[in-house]
């Protein structure tokens with residue numbers, strides 16, 4: 425039994441060591457990812473009745489590690505403080521791209537960019553957005569920032585002030601993943617939000633799940649009374665789309681319309697959408 429215990433301990437430390445090694449390999453690679461041009465931005469349509477937008481999403485491909493999911497590398501980038509540079513880069517890419525699409529279509533259009541709570545805490549997001557909008561000559565109305573409840577839960581006057589300035593500029597503010605996390609309805613009152621994104625967790629069992637149907641219907645009617653534009657995330661089936669439209673949801677996003685794709689592929693979607 426003693427022998428066994430030792431083996432077990434040895435196995436455990438080896439596993440921990442392997443884990444630490446993998447993690448430090450990831451961190452090292454992540455430090456170089458931006459400079460090595462390993463990051464790219466993909467775009468996913470956000471489809472409304474006669475309006476189209478898109479969400480910009482980060483992708484990372486590393487030769488040794490392969491394709492790493494943002495679910496894994498974003499939290500580490502936040503810890504390492506790399507998210508500031510990455511966030512600036514995504515914002516710039518997305519705004520420049522949106523400007524180019526605006527020129528092509530002459531139609532109302534918006535791009536939605538995720539901003540992490542670390543950015544709001546450690547960076548002047550207002551100054552950054554002002555600079556990027558100026559450099560890309562994208563109208564503020566064509567940009568939406570997606571923030572999670574973590575940003576709002578911070579309860580900081582500074583963040584509240586930044587959000588207010590962004591709204592005054594005309595930038596849209598969406599609360600992301602609504603209904604998960606530590607949802608407080610108070611956020612909807614306190615912060616100058618313009619959009620609400622219902623998390624996929626509430627969409628995935630539609631149209632069969634009666635409880636989800638009730639929740640979604642309540643969220644949509646509440647949001648519309650608060651003048652918030654509602655976007656449903658993770659829409660995968662025509663039946664989900666039909667139900668959401670029936671409930672008065674303004675926009676839908678999900679694999680049903682398209683997976684996140686390259687700028688060129690999204691552009692094809694955009695041009696097709698326009699002429700439908």
Ligand code: C2E
Pocket residue numbers: 468480481482483493494495498511514538539540570600601624657658659660677678679680684
């Ligand atoms: P998110 O902001 O909630 O983004 C939506 C996620 O849902 C994306 O995952 C998207 O690919 C996925 N999705 C879209 N439609 C469907 C669908 O119909 N079914 C399913 N199952 N999934 C769908 P992705 O791209 O892997 O991103 C994961 C998360 O990583 C994002 O969640 C966001 O929190 C974070 N992230 C991605 N890019 C950025 C970024 O540029 N900055 C920051 N701060 N976070 C980012």
Ligand code: CA
Pocket residue numbers: 479538570600
């Ligand atoms: Ca998002």
Ligand code: CA
Pocket residue numbers: 600601621623657
């Ligand atoms: Ca989301």
Ligand code: CA
Pocket residue numbers: 601623624
């Ligand atoms: Ca989510």
